[in-house]
Amino acid sequence: MREPVPLRDIVIEARELFREYGYEGASMRDLAGRVGLRPQSLYTRFPSKEALVSEVLALTLEEMLEGLPDPDRNWRNAWRTLIGRIAQTLENHGRCVGLHLAYGVTSATPEAQKAVRVFFKSVQEAMTRILRSGKIAPPAATAADTLAQLEGATLWIATEGDNRPLKRAVRRALHLAGPVRRCGEKAELPS
Amino acid sequence: MREPVPLRDIVIEARELFREYGYEGASMRDLAGRVGLRPQSLYTRFPSKEALVSEVLALTLEEMLEGLPDPDRNWRNAWRTLIGRIAQTLENHGRCVGLHLAYGVTSATPEAQKAVRVFFKSVQEAMTRILRSGKIAPPAATAADTLAQLEGATLWIATEGDNRPLKRAVRRALHLAGPVRRCGEKAELPS
DNA sequence: GTCTATATCTAGATAGAC
DNA sequence: GTCTATCTAGATATAGAC
Numbered sequence: 001m002r003e004p005v006p007l008r009d010i011v012i013e014a015r016e017l018f019r020e021y022g023y024e025g026a027s028m029r030d031l032a033g034r035v036g037l038r039p040q041s042l043y044t045r046f047p048s049k050e051a052l053v054s055e056v057l058a059l060t061l062e063e064m065l066e067g068l069p070d071p072d073r074n075w076r077n078a079w080r081t082l083i084g085r086i087a088q089t090l091e092n093h094g095r096c097v098g099l100h101l102a103y104g105v106t107s108a109t110p111e112a113q114k115a116v117r118v119f120f121k122s123v124q125e126a127m128t129r130i131l132r133s134g135k136i137a138p139p140a141a142t143a144a145d146t147l148a149q150l151e152g153a154t155l156w157i158a159t160e161g162d163n164r165p166l167k168r169a170v171r172r173a174l175h176l177a178g179p180v181r182r183c184g185e186k187a188e189l190p191s
Numbered sequence: 192m193r194e195p196v197p198l199r200d201i202v203i204e205a206r207e208l209f210r211e212y213g214y215e216g217a218s219m220r221d222l223a224g225r226v227g228l229r230p231q232s233l234y235t236r237f238p239s240k241e242a243l244v245s246e247v248l249a250l251t252l253e254e255m256l257e258g259l260p261d262p263d264r265n266w267r268n269a270w271r272t273l274i275g276r277i278a279q280t281l282e283n284h285g286r287c288v289g290l291h292l293a294y295g296v297t298s299a300t301p302e303a304q305k306a307v308r309v310f311f312k313s314v315q316e317a318m319t320r321i322l323r324s325g326k327i328a329p330p331a332a333t334a335a336d337t338l339a340q341l342e343g344a345t346l347w348i349a350t351e352g353d354n355r356p357l358k359r360a361v362r363r364a365l366h367l368a369g370p371v372r373r374c375g376e377k378a379e380l381p382s
Numbered sequence: 383g384t385c386t387a388t389a390t391c392t393a394g395a396t397a398g399a400c
Numbered sequence: 401g402t403c404t405a406t407c408t409a410g411a412t413a414t415a416g417a418c
Contacts, residue, residue, distance in 0.1 A: 003383090004383055004384085005383090005384095020297070021215070021297065022216075022294060022295055023216075024212070024215035024216040025213075025215040025295065025297070027410080027411065027412090028412065029410080029411075029412090037383095037384075037385095038384070038385060038386080039411095039412085039413090040384085040385075040386085040387090040413080040414080040415095041384050041385070043412090043413065043414080044383060044384075045383085048412080048413080049411095049412070049413095099294070099346060100294045100295075102346055102349045102350050103213060103286060103290065103291045103295075103349060104213055104216065104291075104294075104295075106211070106212065106216070116350055117350050117351065120346065120347075120350050120351075121350075121351070141355070144347055144355075144356050145344075145356055145359055147343075147346070148343035148344045148346055148356050148360070149339065149340050149343055150343070151343045151346050152338075152339035152340050152341070152342045152344070152346075153336075153339045153343070155290060155293055155338070155339055155342050155343075156311075156335055156339060158293045158294060159293050159308050159311050159312075160308065160311075160312070162335075164332070164335075165332075165335050165336055165339050168332065168336055169336070169339070194401090195401055195402085196401090218392080218393065218394085219393080219394065219395085220393075220394090228401095228403095229402070229403060229404080230393095230394085230395090231396080231397095231402085231403075231404085231405090232401070232402050232403070234394090234395065235401060235402075236401085239395080240394070
């Protein structure tokens with residue numbers, strides 16, 4: 001008798017595969033191999049490959065938003081933290097699992113499609129809430145555009161390994177919360 | 192004896208499939224069905240599925256750049272035309288075949304990877320050349336960022352069917368070439 | 383919960399007739 | 401250049417023993 005593989009481990013590996021190979025390109029066989037299971041054993045934990053999508057995105061959303069500073073207390077801090085987390089993830093992996101899935105899931109997998117939509121709407125809403133606290137107008141459109149710019153910049157990481165467009169997108173995003181700090185400069189901005 | 196299916200028709204249908212389903216999701220069987228051939232017959236026209244990628248992107252690049260106004264004569268006109276073409280294509284199809292392939296091809300298909308890299312570098316260079324003619328600095332980074340913003344905006348078309356982020360990205364891009372014309376306003380800008 | 387074994391389907395690609 | 405027929409490999413998913 002072996003001890004069960006933690007669900008979280010499976011989801012984390014599934015995310016890696018979806019991010020790298022997309023929905024179609026990721027296989028249950030590869031996933032099983034990565035977590036040390038036989039492919040068939042995955043189906044006792046998840047009903048289908050499609051079901052993994054919502055698990056992956058729920059985990060990603062949770063990691064992105066957990067312990068975020070309260071926007072009503074210090075919206076600039078919340079904004080910087082959220083943008084920093086998104087950018088760090090994109091830079092670490094060179095691509096966004098959400099974007100890969102957004103392009104990769106079709107109407108053949110409606111639950112997965114819905115999960116992707118919920119994911120990005122949730123991220124946008126979190127950003128919108130912060131910008132609204134900062135009286136940045138219009139908050140929803142600015143949030144959508146900011147996220148689109150960060151995601152779009154991954155094009156250059158994926159094709160050229162060039163992360164400078166992402167750095168500039170981050171800079172523009174942070175600029176919304178006031179002047180960007182230079183190196184070594186420790187600005188104390190009003191909350 | 193039937194008459195041969197034009198190569199161009201096959202490439203155009205392949206593009207449709209790659210754009211919608213990505214590299215992995217697109218199948219030679221579907222492609223054959225769309226052009227009225229048996230799957231096996233495709234291999235007398237193209238050596239492999241991978242080889243279709245460069246054909247698709249070469250055609251797309253050609254359509255994007257053919258007959259573009261000379262940047263040295265009127266760079267604003269060239270810029271508006273190119274941005275307009277890119278935006279129109281993205282809006283018509285709701286997604287970019289190049290971005291889907293950028294995310295979708297792996298090191299398992301190195302020729303396809305190279306084709307994607309060449310495609311985006313070529314688009315960037317065309318944009319860079321125009322911006323340089325307009326003395327917009329820095330031209331290369333501005334071109335990369337502009338393209339990234341347009342591509343990133345397709346996220347919202349793909350997930351929500353919302354093309355307003357793309358419209359705003361276009362507006363920002365056109366703003367680089369001077370004030371944006373209002374509806375009905377027929378500005379004559381200096382070349 | 384994991385395993386072996388298997389079912390079912392579809393993928394990309396090849397051989398040879400016409 | 402297109403066809404019929406076939407190969408080989410891989411995919412998702414299920415059944416039943418331990």
